[in-house]
Amino acid sequence: MHKKTNISVFVLFVSLTFILFAGLTVAGCTAKETATSNKEETNAVPVQVEKARKGILDAKAGIAGKFEPYEKVAIAPKVNGKIVEISVSLGQKVNKGDVLFTLDQVDLQNAVKQAEAQLQVAQANLKKAEIGSSQGLDQAKNNLAQSESAVAQAKQAYNDAKINLERTKKLFEAGAVPSVELEQKETAFKNAEIALKNAEIAYENAKDSVHYAGQKTDIEVAKASVAQAKVNLDNAREQLANATVRAPISGIVASVNGAPGQMSSMQSSVITIVKLDPIVVKGYLSENEVTSIKTGAAVKVEVPTVGKTIDAKVTAISPVMDQQLKAYPFEIEIPNADGKWKADMVVNVIFQGTNGQLENSIIVSRKAVFEEEGKKYVYKIENNKAVKVEVKTGEETSEEIVILEGIKENDTIVVKGQTLLTDGAEVTIQKQA
Incomplete structure (x- = not known):
């Protein structure tokens, strides 16, 4: 009985060993096949x-653009001074020539009065020079006439002395007159010759006096002084006019940077005016895009903030690249009479090519x-x-x-x-x- 039991245990052990070996073999094959499959999947690139x-x-250019004013002017006074009054307010519509603000005018008005007085003095000096010049010329002409008469008399005396000397020489050679008389005639001739030369010199000096008096040098100087005084007066009046600052364009007041009592300078703007009709879209085209987009090309301008799309056309494209952005600036003008579109609104520009679409x-x-x-x-x-x-x-x-x-x-x-x-x-x- 004990022997049969041992045989049965042995048979059971052998059976279990065989089953375990078979199971391990199958499991090993399955794992190998799975690893091979995973390896094949790993080699494939996911895309x-x-x-x-x-x-x-x-064609979308510049991805995004923005609305900008058609025209924008920052207005500073042309003279330094204290602001007396500001006549406009933020957002107000103004027309070209409307008064924007005024500066204190007391000093400028005094400068005008001083310039007017200087002009009056210069005009008085001119009148005096003209009168003096006229009198001087008359006197010079009288002196010239007298000198001319003196020359004629000196010439006559010289000719008479010369004739007398020649006659006396002949008589002296004939022994009819003594040597003393001959010497007297020679002396008289020399005196007449000297008198003639002096008269001719006086005549030339008189001619020069008339010439210089006719040039009216003092008058010309006085005229120049009057002209300068007039320029100074015009400048003073212009400075006074500049104390009232007017709008250079029609538009809307975009900013007010001053207040009554505040000092203003020519380097700082007080009022900024913008013109928003039309409003301008500004953006940039890449190097590839600028070759296919032309001025006049149809575009759609999307305004995301209000969910609106505007049909428009390109109005300008720069032929020169912006070196910082490495792109070409373009502009699109859009009517804005009702003021719906505001500056700095972000927009998206869709280009449809030169013929409306590519x-x-x-x-x-x-x-x-x-x-x-x-x-x-x-x-x-x-x-x-x-x-x-x-x-x-x-x-x-x-x-x-x-x-x-x-x-x-x-x-x-x-x-x-x-x-x-x-x-x-x-x-x-x-x-x-």
């Missing part, structure tokens, strides 16, 4: 994809396209593998780009995960968040 579509590309084309997300060695590529999915395809691109926006060559409508294109891909790599497609 996100989109379908290439055919449609019309809306060409019907194959369009993909801009992030699908990448560049290598000057060429552009996308990854297209075929049979769960990524195929690297060279493409030729066209118009583009900040979000989408036109594909001219390389792919066709409904091709599946990788838009996320390209950096991990190589040509022919296995992929797993993930849903976009």
Whole structure:
């Protein structure tokens, strides 16, 4: 009985050992197959994809712009002074020429009176110079006439003395007169010659006097003084007029930075006026966008704060890039007679091309396209593998780009995960968040 029991225990032990071995073998095979499967899944690159579509590309430029005044003028006085009165208030409409504010005028009025007095003095000096010049010229002419008469008399005396000397010489040679008489005639001739020369010198001096008197030098100086006094008076009157500051344009008072009793200077603005009709949208175009957008192009201006969209046209595009933003400024003018649109409102500008819309084309997300060695590529999915395809691109926006060559409508294109891909790599497609 004891022997049978031992045999039964042995048989049971062998059976259990066989079952355990078989189980371990099966478990080992299953684990190996699972690891192999996980390894294959790990080698596949996860990507996100989109379908290439055919449609019309809306070109969004500058992403955002903003409303700005058509014209903005910060007004400072042209003279320093104390503000006496401010005639306008914030938000008030004003017309060109309306009084904005006035400065204290006492000192300026005194400056005008002083300039007027200086002009009167200068005019009196001119009159005096004109009278003196006239009298001086008459006297000089009288002196010239007298000198001319003296020269004539001296010439006559000289000729008479010369004739007498020649006659006396002949008589002396004939022994008819003594030498004393000859000497007297020679002396008389020399005296007549000296008198003639003196008379001629006096005549030339008289002529010079008439010439200088005719130049009226004193009168010219006095006239210059009068002209300068008039300029000073005009300046003083202009400064007085500048104490009343008027609006240089029609518009709306955007800011008031002064108050009565406050000192103002030419370096600080007191009133700012803006013109908001039309209002101007200002934004920037990228280098790619500026080549396809022209002045006059149709646009839609979205105003997110009020949920409105405005149809408009581009009125100006700068041909010069803003070096800080690396983009080209553009402007759009929008009528604003009712004042609905305010300066600094943020807007979104949608360009529709020069003909209202861009060409019907194959369009993909801009992030699908990448560049290598000057060429552009996308990854297209075929049979769960990524195929690297060279493409030729066209118009583009900040979000989408036109594909001219390389792919066709409904091709599946990788838009996320390209950096991990190589040509022919296995992929797993993930849903976009």
